[in-house]
Amino acid sequence: MTADSTTLTTSMDVLEPLRAAPARHLADLMEGAAVTGARAVTLREHEFAVQIGLRAVPGEQGATALESVLGVPLPTAHGEVTGDLDGLHVLRLSPDEFLAVDVSRRQEPGVEAPYQEALEEGVPGQAVDLSANRTVLVLEGPGAREVLEKSVALDLHPREFGVGRAEATLLSTIPVVLVRSGEQTWRILPRASFADHLVRWLVDGMTELGSACPEEESAQRSVRPAQHA
Template identity: 35%
Template sequence: MADTALTAQSRSPLAHAADRLAAATRSSGGVVRLAELPFLAQVNIRLDAKGAAADAVGLALGLPLPLEPETVVRAGELTALWLGPDEWLVVGPPGTQRDLERRIRSAAGDEPVSVTDVSAQRTTVLVAGPRARDLLSHGCSLDLHPRAFGPGRCAQTNLARTQVVLVARDQPRAGFWVLVRSSFAGYLTDWLLDAAAEYI
């Protein structure tokens, strides 16, 4: 298994774009806020949602795995995203992926479970501000109106022809997380900056 521990030399997929994202946020006067949230721990879980392991894993993590499609459960610094009937993504603070894996495997015991650290596979882009929904709607076919995709919702979808996991954050004015594969992060950032030009 690859070592995903953070080192002093770790460089996020969007480190080269940090100044451009910050400049766009400043120029928009806060109407749109763009930033990378690098190195978040991301652990994919596959197990039987109706089995004993699901409840045990929820207890070990301190949050239940969401059972309603395309919903999010958040407790403390952890967020669990429903990705499918037997699949979830647990997102936590940078550097916690090994601890999360250990806790999940230990809780599952002998029950069949798949636990995969995908932290290095994706990065996270924060899209926030009063025009965040409008900006994302330029390249996403989902209905992003708050009635259809309000706080606590998530979806695997395409944004600007890039596969992403889109998360409507549950705190007031927290905006959206866009979880994107690292290899497509630069392209998506360029698209977001271009689409945000009308608000700058």
């Protein structure tokens, strides 16, 4: 181990306890908002996931170089995600812009280095550590889709938005990347500065699911009180 790496390790040991994820101060709010029953849903923050912004044109030299490090191809279709949704996977944000996300690792200095090294001098492409740019919120449970449908102008039905699909969209007025990572699990990636507002918005939407389902509420309202002579 070199002196530089030793210094870096020591610095991380000191700084790691001081790191604060964008929505950590709302952890109790999210936990308290959990809904149980048939429309159960929970919300939590997945802290410090690795996020590397990549630029390359699929099929060209830069893309090939990045794929050699990723171990998976870059997505070529709109909404496509490649890789392991429980580990390293790649989202397509535009025809030549991608986001590599690794939810099995915590971000640390230098995570982008292997990708940058693959882009040798003269090889077109870009790799930037964007881990602090967005956070990852996880909305999970049978009621998760219902919460999202209140604020997302997308068809979230499984026939259109299946597991392994990702879209850049608006949740309310907040730009996010929405990823369906499981049958009842959705990851929402907002900019860090919007995390507080978005958590409170989602919690508000979750609160409504704690009441009776819409059909039961409608039936209850339609029952007239007995008339007494």
